[in-house]
Amino acid sequence: MSDFTPTIRAFCCHYTSQQTCAEGPEGLKQDGFPENVSLFRVPCTGKLQVSTLLQAFEDEVDGVYVVGCPAESCHNVKGSQRAAKRVAAVKKALEELGVEPDRIAMYHMERGFHPEFIAAAQQMDKTITKLGPSPLKGEAA
């Protein structure tokens, strides 16, 4: 297990990632953002469809997470609440597939809260490393 490095896909909205991304990939790395987490920025997490999140698992990532605005103060009013519902739908789908629902998570945070943005990535990295490779890669069978 110790030599397993998970592949993680993160979707974050423009607002929560603004400050973080201004630093560029090098800055992110220096701050401790795990290199195995690939960031996908979207104008609003409310735009994310369940199918986009499932596609990540079809693309054989081990974990997925979404970072959106605080539920009650989303820049686009209800965008991050919608995202949270879709993450919950994928959790349910993972359960139906007999896969750990913790392979997907939703984070809400204020825009530009740099340390928390890094911490979410690190926490997800830790969780998924512990869970091991995704059974949806079809390697177990």
Added chain:
Amino acid sequence: MIIAERKPLAEIVEMTRNHENILVLGCRGCVTVCSAGGEREVELLASLIRLGAKKEGRKITVQEGVLVRQCDKEYVDSLDSWKNGYDAIVSMACGVGVNFIANLRPSTMVYPGVNTTFFGGSQDQGVWTEQCAGCGNCVLHLTGGLCPVARCAKSLMNGPCGGSQNGKCEIHSEVDCIWQMIHDRLERLDRKEQMLEVAPIRDWRTAGHGGPRKTTRDDLTV
């Protein structure tokens, strides 16, 4: 519209286990409106079937398609022009669609991807409630437009039953007693005396108790 909801994934995976090339087929009619079997739901189910198979180490090809309707011959016939082969269809239309495919395509295996639940309407976003049971002999002119067949737990024609409490049904405490609602509505409309009319015993043959029903319109048949 006809309301449906996707079957549990395990059930769908089980019924399609012996197929290697599946067409998940949606419908742009009611099931699109109630978000059970439209294009988006087809995309999701196809993805879930692929992931489920992959997890079990099974090879499977899942194609996605949507017909304008699955309850009309001409649209089902359009499946003939499907370029890629498939050895089974999972239909996400209501049961009518599944039946139509089975009727019209004698050698195609077809499975239901949804449970067809009722005729209803959207009460709130994401919430649907039953409104009509298709009884074939509508009595809404007598009941203020509110259906006792579909919306009374006992389908009483001369309600209420006497068990309703605080306007709620004695069978389901979270559901309004429809006979209370019928009474209140008729009263508001100054037609309360309609409640005193005793409905005769009903002939339920029109409701399907006389076997499968059929409608023929001479003016439309050539």
